[in-house]
Structures are given as C-alpha cells and as structure tokens.
Amino acid sequence: MDQTPNITANRLPPDMLARNFSDAHPPLTEGQATIESDRCYFCYDAPCIEACPTGIDIPGFIKKISTGNIPGSARTILESNIFGGSCARVCPTEILCEGKCVRNTQEDRPIQIGALQRHATDWQMRAGAQPFSRAPLTGKRIAVVGAGPAGLACAHRLAMQGHDVVVFDARPRAGGLNEYGVAAYKLADEFAQKEVAFVLSIGGITIENEMVLGRDITLASLRAEYDAVFLGIGHAGVRALGIAGEYFPGVRNAVEFIEDLRASPTKSDVAVGRRVVVIGGGNTAIDAAVQAKRLGAEEVTLVYRRAAENMSATTVEQEWAQTNDVTIRYWSAPMRIDGTEDGVASVTFARGVVKDGRAVYDQGDYTLEADMVLKAVGQLFLPDPLAEDEIVIEGGRIRVDAEGRTTMTGVYAGGDCTAGEDLTVAAVRDGRNAAEAITADLMKAGN
Known part of the structure; x- marks a missing residue:
C-alpha cells in the first residue's frame, strides 16, 4: 500500500516483535496433558462429538492420552480430521466441543479438548510418519481446485482411497486461509506449511501453484481431463x-x-x-x-x-x-x-x-x-470463473447436496464457496465427505 507519514514499519524492536508474534497459547506439557485427560468422564453418548463438525471421537482420543497411547490418540483424531493440528489452534472450541462438554458448568470448567488435540497431533507431526497408507491404485485421476483445508482434506482422503490427485491453487503457497488468513500468533513457526507437508506425505497428490480458475484452467477442461473435480475455491472477494x-x-x-x-x-x-x-x-x-x-x-x-x-x-x-x-x-x-x-x-x-x-x-x-x-x-464468493458453466449458484454460493455434489455431474464443492459455517473444521468436513462421495459415485458408475 502507499505509505503515509503516520503509517510506518519498525515501530517495535525485533525482539519485541518476535515475542508478540510467537505462539499465543503454548502447548501442554506431557504432565499437564495427562492430568487434563484424566478429568474427562469419557461419556458414552458424548455431546462434544456431536458439536464437532468432523465428528472426532473426542472421548476416545482423550482416553488414549490418559493411558499413554499418544500414537493411537493422534490417529483417532486424524482419521476424522486430517487438519486436526490447525483446528486445535484456530477452532472456536468454546462454542463447539468445549462448549458442550458436560463439565462446562458454573462450578467447573470444560476439558481443554483443543489443547489435548494439539498435544496428540503435534506428537504425530514431530514423529514425521504419515499414519495412513494408500489403498491399491484405482487408475483414476481427480482434480481439486483450491489448496486450502477443504481442497487438501479432499485430496488426502482421495489419495487414501487409491486415486491420484492434482491440486490447482491460485496462490504461490498451499494452505489457503491457514497460510494467508489467520493471525500469525495462532499458527506460528510456519505451522501451516508443516501441516501441508504432513498431508502431502501420504503420496499421490501433486500441487500446481499459481493456477487460477478462469485464467489458467477452466472447469470444462478439468472435466474433460479428469474423472471428477472438487471445487474448494473459497472467497476471493x-x-x-x-x-x-x-x-x-x-x-x-x-x-x-x-x-x-x-x-x-x-x-x-x-x-x-x-x-x-x-x-x-x-x-x-x-x-x-x-x-x-x-x-x-x-x-x-x-x-x-x-x-x-x-x-x-x-x-x-x-x-x-x-x-x-x-x-x-x-x-x-x-x-x-x-x-x-x-x-x-x-x-x-x-x-x-x-x-x-x-x-x-x-x-x-x-x-x-x-x-x-x-x-x-x-x-465474498466470486462466481465469475464459473460463468460459462451450467452450475447453480444459490444465495451467493455454489449449491451442493449433503455430500458435496453440485448440479453438474462429476463436479463437487465444499468449504467457504458453499453454504454453511465459514470455519476451518467445517471446510475439512466438506472436503472429506466430498471425497467419500466421489469414490462412491465412481464405483457406482462401474468406472
């Protein structure tokens, strides 16, 4: 932007800036995580699960932490939400899982579900091993437009199912809002890029950066070249x-x-x-x-x-x-x-x-x-790149069914470009569910 006399950089010394933009909420220690996990009642009909858009088995992963099974805890989280690490940091847990915790009363406080989720997923990312493997290859190729949480969650699940995936993204770096739109102190220390690398480590996913829908690629060309297309193009306006x-x-x-x-x-x-x-x-x-x-x-x-x-x-x-x-x-x-x-x-x-x-x-x-x-x-969602396509835009968003199918055969969508909560965890859910629908539809068609 144009500089004006009162708008300047370097207002604070480097050491103070480093402190101000470091991790806003330090992680739990191993001892703290054990003590916190032991507070959980491990409800059978847990309201916290219902409150989580991705349906993570919250009592299950917390129980594994309390018994020292951190790898099992991380797997429980990530099989429902491959972006469990960033969601643990940016989700409004106070109105989702923790808000529904049965201990959330005037006399007590809710379990620190987000902090415990971070404890487990951080361990997995430090371990460096992808806990999931690919199914036998299907020979199918899926195009994903948008390398944010919705697109990459879809790509990861499709790769698990044996498909090859090419992700096209308009930005120089993958990650979507996690990379470009979240406060630096929420996802500090290049966490967004570390998580992208973790997601891609399953294999079978290629990312093409600086590829803009409507300029470098079109929906028509993708439909002609790929077996299915997922749109996770977010808000551009x-x-x-x-x-x-x-x-x-x-x-x-x-x-x-x-x-x-x-x-x-x-x-x-x-x-x-x-x-x-x-x-x-x-x-x-x-x-x-x-x-x-x-x-x-x-x-x-x-x-x-x-x-x-x-x-x-x-x-x-x-x-x-x-x-x-x-x-x-x-x-x-x-x-x-x-x-x-x-x-x-x-x-x-x-x-x-x-x-x-x-x-x-x-x-x-x-x-x-x-x-x-x-x-x-x-x-705002900008529908201009889809203007030449017969795809229904309703209420300013792409219209989809409950599993992410658009009105165009073979084209699916999720995340902020569709109706619903504009939350990272909701975008992950949409991408994951659309991947399941894509595989089911390909199998049903006998392809």
Whole structure:
C-alpha cells in the first residue's frame, strides 16, 4: 500500500516483535496433558462429538492420552480430521466441543479438548510418519481446485482411497486461509506449511501453484481431463463499506493486512498506523486489530455495528482483543472516512439502537481520529470463473447436496464457496465427505 507519514514499519524492536508474534497459547506439557485427560468422564453418548463438525471421537482420543497411547490418540483424531493440528489452534472450541462438554458448568470448567488435540497431533507431526497408507491404485485421476483445508482434506482422503490427485491453487503457497488468513500468533513457526507437508506425505497428490480458475484452467477442461473435480475455491472477494473516503491512502482490506503479516518472517517490514480503526465483527477483524496493536500501534479501536452478542467473533475472541489493549465499540455504523490525498484523518460513525426489533442508527454520531483504517466487513464468493458453466449458484454460493455434489455431474464443492459455517473444521468436513462421495459415485458408475 502507499505509505503515509503516520503509517510506518519498525515501530517495535525485533525482539519485541518476535515475542508478540510467537505462539499465543503454548502447548501442554506431557504432565499437564495427562492430568487434563484424566478429568474427562469419557461419556458414552458424548455431546462434544456431536458439536464437532468432523465428528472426532473426542472421548476416545482423550482416553488414549490418559493411558499413554499418544500414537493411537493422534490417529483417532486424524482419521476424522486430517487438519486436526490447525483446528486445535484456530477452532472456536468454546462454542463447539468445549462448549458442550458436560463439565462446562458454573462450578467447573470444560476439558481443554483443543489443547489435548494439539498435544496428540503435534506428537504425530514431530514423529514425521504419515499414519495412513494408500489403498491399491484405482487408475483414476481427480482434480481439486483450491489448496486450502477443504481442497487438501479432499485430496488426502482421495489419495487414501487409491486415486491420484492434482491440486490447482491460485496462490504461490498451499494452505489457503491457514497460510494467508489467520493471525500469525495462532499458527506460528510456519505451522501451516508443516501441516501441508504432513498431508502431502501420504503420496499421490501433486500441487500446481499459481493456477487460477478462469485464467489458467477452466472447469470444462478439468472435466474433460479428469474423472471428477472438487471445487474448494473459497472467497476471493472482499465487501466494500460503500461510504465516502473508502479509498483514501491508509484505508485497506484487513485480509490483505493479515496476508502481509503472514508473509513476513520478522514482521518488521509491515507498516501500521499510530491510531488504527478496524471496522467489522468477525475473526478477521479481531485478528487484524490484535496484530495491529502487537505491531506497535498506539491506539487500536474495533468498531462494530451491532451488539457484542451479534458478533461472529466469539466472546473468547472479543476478550482476547481487549486483553491485548484493543478498544471495542458497539452499535456504531460507519458513515464516512475523512482525509486527503496524504492519508486518512478520521472516521465518523452513527450511533445505533434497537427499535421494534431492528437496528436504527438515529442516536447521533461521533468521530474517531485515525491514520489507518482496516476494513473487515466480510468476504465474498466470486462466481465469475464459473460463468460459462451450467452450475447453480444459490444465495451467493455454489449449491451442493449433503455430500458435496453440485448440479453438474462429476463436479463437487465444499468449504467457504458453499453454504454453511465459514470455519476451518467445517471446510475439512466438506472436503472429506466430498471425497467419500466421489469414490462412491465412481464405483457406482462401474468406472
């Protein structure tokens, strides 16, 4: 982005940046993992399993940790979720598995399921051995578009089933949002790339980087060359605010800001303002705000148009932002951004309230001084690369059935480009389930 006088890099010394962007939640020690696993009731009809989109046998893997069977624990996790390592770090466990834990009461606390999952999967990745092997080769070739969690989960399961898989990705590096869109302190130490390498170690998967659907490849060409196609193309678009001043120097998309941080090994070359305003209410907004503060911004304010309970970022994420000295203002809708060709000066917001069950912004306005504004008001699926194909787009996403089949024979889809929760664990589930459907359909067709 264009530099402005108040937006600079190197606001903090290298050693402080290294601390600020190291692993935010250190792993459990062996002793801590044993003690925590012994707290589990090992419920037979475990509500935590129902709350996990990938259906991991949570009591089963925790029981194996408590008995010292770490390899068995890791296998139990990974056979349901091959991205168990990153999901242990980025999943909102407080509203998924841990939120449904029977120990989650006023008098007690839930089992640290995410931390225990990390303990087991980290051991497996350190061991270096892929716990799964390929079935006898089928001679079938499947194309996967998108090397994020959905695409790679699909590719891994297809490789296990004996198919050969070619993954096409628009980016220079595989990993999708794990590589480009998650706060650096959540997946520290190149973890995203280590996990990609672990997934690929099963064999039978080739990745073609910087291959853009609609430019370098088309759905029609893939259908002609491969036995099936899986689309895990995520969200390529970013919502605009639609207000005056949105394109002043110093205003940028939060996803691009996070990408810059992910790409920088030291963070010292990433510029940040003194006074930063982040507009949005999801995990991207939280990640951008906290990282701006950890880069050395003096003031960071996250502004959301509704109440705290309406934010897609969980209460735990909101508290994490506040712990990192981020101010959160609710019930504030952006009206305009003021500035000059030299940069941003301020952002004005309308105050809102609920009237007759709907939000009304008639409570006056206020202005925040700012020299940097990060927009985090949502990402969009862009259907343009599929414009020439007879594939149904519904509600702004690719329409699929329960197993990931699109309206086009032989084409499947999953992850953020389809309807559902925009979560890493949900994308993994979609990719895995689509792989099962692909194999079942190929067998049914007698191919």
